[in-house]
Amino acid sequence: MDLISQLCQYLFAGLTLGSIYALVALGFSMIYGATGIINLAQGEFVMLGGLIMVFSSTVLHLPLFLAFIFTVIVVTLLGALFERLAIHPLKNASLITLIMITLAGSILFRGGAMFIWGKDPYGLPAFSGDRPWYLWGATIQPQIFWVLGITGGAVLGIGLFFSRTLTGKAMIACACNPLAARLLGINVWKLVLLSFALSAALGAIAGIIITPITLMEYDRGPMLALKGFSAAVLGGLGSSMGAVVAGFLIGLIESLGAGLISSGYKDALALLVLLIVLWLKPSGILGSAEESALKKF
Amino acid sequence: MAKKDFYPLLIIIAGLVLFPLLIRGNEYFITILVFWGINAIIAMGLCLLMGYAGQISLGHAAFFGLGAYSSGILTAKYALSPIWGIIWGITLAGGIAYLVGKPTLRLKGHYMAVATLGIGEIFYIIFNELIPLTGGPSGLSGIPLLTIGGESLEGLKFFYLVWIVLLLLLIFSLNLINSRIGRAWRAIHGSELGALTLGIDVARYKLQIFVLSAIYAALAGSLYAHFVTFISPSSFSLMFSILLLMMVVIGGAETLWGALLGAGVLTLLPEYLRGLEDFEVLAYGAILMVVLLFMPRGILFAIKKMLWRSKE
Amino acid sequence: MAEIILEVQNLRKFFGGLRAIDQLNFVVARGKIKSIIGPNGAGKTTLFNLLTGIIPPTAGTVQFAGKILNGLKPHAIARLGIGRTFQNLELFGNMTVLENVMVGRHLRTKAGIFSAALRLPQMRQEEKAAKRQALAELHFIGLADKANFLATALPLGEQRLLEIARALATAPQLLLLDEPAAGLNMRETAKLAETIFRIRERGITVLLVEHDMSLVMEVSDEILVLNYGRKVAEGPPREIQRHPEVIAAYLGEEA
Numbered sequence: 044m045d046l047i048s049q050l051c052q053y054l055f056a057g058l059t060l061g062s063i064y065a066l067v068a069l070g071f072s073m074i075y076g077a078t079g080i081i082n083l084a085q086g087e088f089v090m091l092g093g094l095i096m097v098f099s100s101t102v103l104h105l106p107l108f109l110a111f112i113f114t115v116i117v118v119t120l121l122g123a124l125f126e127r128l129a130i131h132p133l134k135n136a137s138l139i140t141l142i143m144i145t146l147a148g149s150i151l152f153r154g155g156a157m158f159i160w161g162k163d164p165y166g167l168p169a170f171s172g173d174r175p176w177y178l179w180g181a182t183i184q185p186q187i188f189w190v191l192g193i194t195g196g197a198v199l200g201i202g203l204f205f206s207r208t209l210t211g212k213a214m215i216a217c218a219c220n221p222l223a224a225r226l227l228g229i230n231v232w233k234l235v236l237l238s239f240a241l242s243a244a245l246g247a248i249a250g251i252i253i254t255p256i257t258l259m260e261y262d263r264g265p266m267l268a269l270k271g272f273s274a275a276v277l278g279g280l281g282s283s284m285g286a287v288v289a290g291f292l293i294g295l296i297e298s299l300g301a302g303l304i305s306s307g308y309k310d311a312l313a314l315l316v317l318l319i320v321l322w323l324k325p326s327g328i329l330g331s332a333e334e335s336a337l338k339k340f
Numbered sequence: 341m342a343k344k345d346f347y348p349l350l351i352i353i354a355g356l357v358l359f360p361l362l363i364r365g366n367e368y369f370i371t372i373l374v375f376w377g378i379n380a381i382i383a384m385g386l387c388l389l390m391g392y393a394g395q396i397s398l399g400h401a402a403f404f405g406l407g408a409y410s411s412g413i414l415t416a417k418y419a420l421s422p423i424w425g426i427i428w429g430i431t432l433a434g435g436i437a438y439l440v441g442k443p444t445l446r447l448k449g450h451y452m453a454v455a456t457l458g459i460g461e462i463f464y465i466i467f468n469e470l471i472p473l474t475g476g477p478s479g480l481s482g483i484p485l486l487t488i489g490g491e492s493l494e495g496l497k498f499f500y501l502v503w504i505v506l507l508l509l510l511i512f513s514l515n516l517i518n519s520r521i522g523r524a525w526r527a528i529h530g531s532e533l534g535a536l537t538l539g540i541d542v543a544r545y546k547l548q549i550f551v552l553s554a555i556y557a558a559l560a561g562s563l564y565a566h567f568v569t570f571i572s573p574s575s576f577s578l579m580f581s582i583l584l585l586m587m588v589v590i591g592g593a594e595t596l597w598g599a600l601l602g603a604g605v606l607t608l609l610p611e612y613l614r615g616l617e618d619f620e621v622l623a624y625g626a627i628l629m630v631v632l633l634f635m636p637r638g639i640l641f642a643i644k645k646m647l648w649r650s651k652e
Numbered sequence: 653m654a655e656i657i658l659e660v661q662n663l664r665k666f667f668g669g670l671r672a673i674d675q676l677n678f679v680v681a682r683g684k685i686k687s688i689i690g691p692n693g694a695g696k697t698t699l700f701n702l703l704t705g706i707i708p709p710t711a712g713t714v715q716f717a718g719k720i721l722n723g724l725k726p727h728a729i730a731r732l733g734i735g736r737t738f739q740n741l742e743l744f745g746n747m748t749v750l751e752n753v754m755v756g757r758h759l760r761t762k763a764g765i766f767s768a769a770l771r772l773p774q775m776r777q778e779e780k781a782a783k784r785q786a787l788a789e790l791h792f793i794g795l796a797d798k799a800n801f802l803a804t805a806l807p808l809g810e811q812r813l814l815e816i817a818r819a820l821a822t823a824p825q826l827l828l829l830d831e832p833a834a835g836l837n838m839r840e841t842a843k844l845a846e847t848i849f850r851i852r853e854r855g856i857t858v859l860l861v862e863h864d865m866s867l868v869m870e871v872s873d874e875i876l877v878l879n880y881g882r883k884v885a886e887g888p889p890r891e892i893q894r895h896p897e898v899i900a901a902y903l904g905e906e907a
């Protein structure tokens with residue numbers, strides 16, 4: 044394969060990965076915006092999305108569309124449950140405790156998944172068949188277009204939610220100034236619950252669409268969370284658009300790095316980006332330094 | 341150390357002296373106690389960092405690994421005396437902690453947590469990828485035992501080595517806590533702004549305790565390498581960093597005794613959970629969650645509270 | 653002519669378009685009590701943050717006992733001899749009253765990690781001295797009987813006194829008090845005034861930011877009035893009381 048087709052290959056791989064990171068990053072951003080905490084269990088929603096989808100197709104024998112909806116609902120409920128049982132009771136706890144509780148949640152979900160599904164990776168059939176397409180010399184699985192399309196749809200949906208619905212706008216108000224929001228009669232706790240539910244849903248969608256390509260196993264969560272968080276920070280924590288853009292950016296960096304430099308260290312690449320951003324400009328590329336200095340975390 | 345620390349210390353020393361009488365030749369139990377000691381050394385450093393100075397590290401397994409691999413590589417691959425492995429391990433871990441600590445400790449709360457998580461993961465990847473040096477996923481074997489005066493230290497003798505090192509570090513740490521240094525850490529934890537206006541160079545003190553905790557971890561790593569004689573990256577993964585964190589939080593981050601207790605609980609627990617293989621991770625998650633929700637100041641504090649209550 | 657201990661020249665602090673401090677010039681004479689008053693938002697706490705190095709000035713200089721403070725970090729400025737309390741209290745809630753004040757002795761002691769870990773004799777001497785000096789400050793401020801209380805267990809008035817004792821423990825030449833009377837009742841405020849006088853007797857210069865006019869009028873040798881970051885008036889209390897611009901700035905505000 045000549046360089047052009049190679050690059051094309053990496054480009055599509057990068058966009059695919061990027062979609063997942065974008066969705067995870069968006070989830071991080073939403074929860075951070077509503078609560079000021081980083082949900083370290085974010086990656087587990089993706090993992091659960093993939094594995095529960097496997098369950099609903101192969102065990103419940105649901106058709107693709109129904110299985111999709113079913114899975115998203117289940118994971119959303121898990122996310123909401125997590126918020127009610129573990130986050131809400133600790134709303135006044137110290138920072139370290141809050142970090143640890145989301146860590147505990149992540150371990151719990153991982154342990155539960157390991158208990159139910161074991162350590163093996165599971166696959167899903169691609170949504171519209173396996174026959175690869177050939178574009179500019181690169182071999183592209185059709186599933187990739189599902190990934191990009193559904194991600195686009197999800198991002199658009201969230202965008203519309205924030206800009207067009209009252210609840211969505213309330214969430215943004217809450218992110219900027221929880222006290223003022225509360226004084227205006229906005230029920231902050233309900234919004235916190237909603238942010239967890241939506242993040243779980245986004246994570247689930249990410250897991251469902253990526254499993255046909257990369258398979259899914261019980262401990263995929265942490266690395267996805269780290270990279271998704273990289274993207275969220277790179278784009279400026281709290282900025283949804285930034286999170287999405289940065290997600291794709293990190294996906295591309297990783298893909299090009301894996302292809303052109305070394306595949307063993309590809310994870311380290313995304314992590315390096317994370318560290319560099321945190322060390323040099325924690326407010327991210329699209330965030331403002333003054334704004335983040337005023338934020339709590 | 342303060343007067344109140346004297347009695348627990350005495351109990352530990354008494355335990356060490358009486359121990360060989362109680363556990364005659366039970367190699368299994370000796371091994372568990374060695375691991376408890378090794379974990380406790382790391383937990384102590386982490387407790388100073390988190391409980392006293394109020395910082396966080398989700399990547400301490402990296403420093404543990406740096407100590408283990410330094411000792412392992414220099415003794416197994418280059419046949420140097422173990423003392424060089426220990427010195428290099430401490431220096432390397434301390435140096436890296438200094439370099440990454442400077443920018444990382446400036447970060448606030450969550451950012452620091454994730455940065456340290458990232459650092460830990462990067463080193464895990466390096467341990468796996470630097471195959472010519474570390475042996476990669478297949479691990480590094482042939483690490484020699486430590487010898488003192490011709491005697492190989494294993495089993496009961498190694499147990500004593502670890503716990504004597506632990507005891508010495510414990511005394512050092514207790515002394516530090518009850519000095520202006522310890523007060524400076526706690527001041528930083530209480531109010532960084534207040535500490536600054538009292539002339540405390542907050543950045544420097546944070547870095548100092550971070551490097552110190554890395555050195556504790558590296559020392560434990562060297563001991564670990566010379567005990568198990570075979571190391572692989574899986575021992576230095578994120579899960580171990582989280583386990584270390586759990587030791588401090590579950591035992592009680594406020595005091596070194598809490599960390600010691602937590603190290604014991606979380607060394608013993610895997611042994612019981614080993615039988616329920618698939619259940620293991622789930623159990624960890626459940627335990628951590630229960631403790632955080634119902635005993636946020638740790639088990640030691642919860643026990644103390646129960647004892648106070650029953651006195652009334 | 654009294655010795656000048658603090659000199660502020662052409663000080664400016666702009667936050668984007670907001671001129672928090674604008675062309676401020678004043679001096680503080682050693683051994684005097686000077687108060688800074690002004691309506692809310694006049695820039696008083698910003699001024700303190702500038703003097704203690706917490707934020708850098710946009711322009712201008714601050715000189716303390718002949719040394720230029722520009723560019724120095726807060727802990728270095730503390731070492732030079734400026735102590736400070738906070739409007740919102742920055743006590744160490746995780747430590748006892750005595751321990752809080754002992755931290756104040758930190759910059760006057762030297763023991764390092766090795767000395768402390770090994771409990772060398774020099775370190776032990778320092779510890780004893782630090783404890784003694786901290787208790788002396790607690791006696792001075794009247795909190796010695798609560799030495800082992802958790803700092804947060806004290807009522808607000810005593811917490812403010814504790815913060816003062818802690819700052820005094822650093823052996824400062826200049827003490828900055830940021831609204832120490834905020835939230836205090838009349839009895840506590842009277843005790844505060846008395847304490848400020850006793851601090852002056854020790855030779856420590858006091859620079860005070862306050863809203864409580866009765867306290868300000870009672871303790872000050874000189875008053876500086878700030879509004880919109882600029883000096884509106886400066887002089888002894890009697891003058892300031894009658895100053896037309898000062899009255900205008902406070903129009904509608906209760907003293």
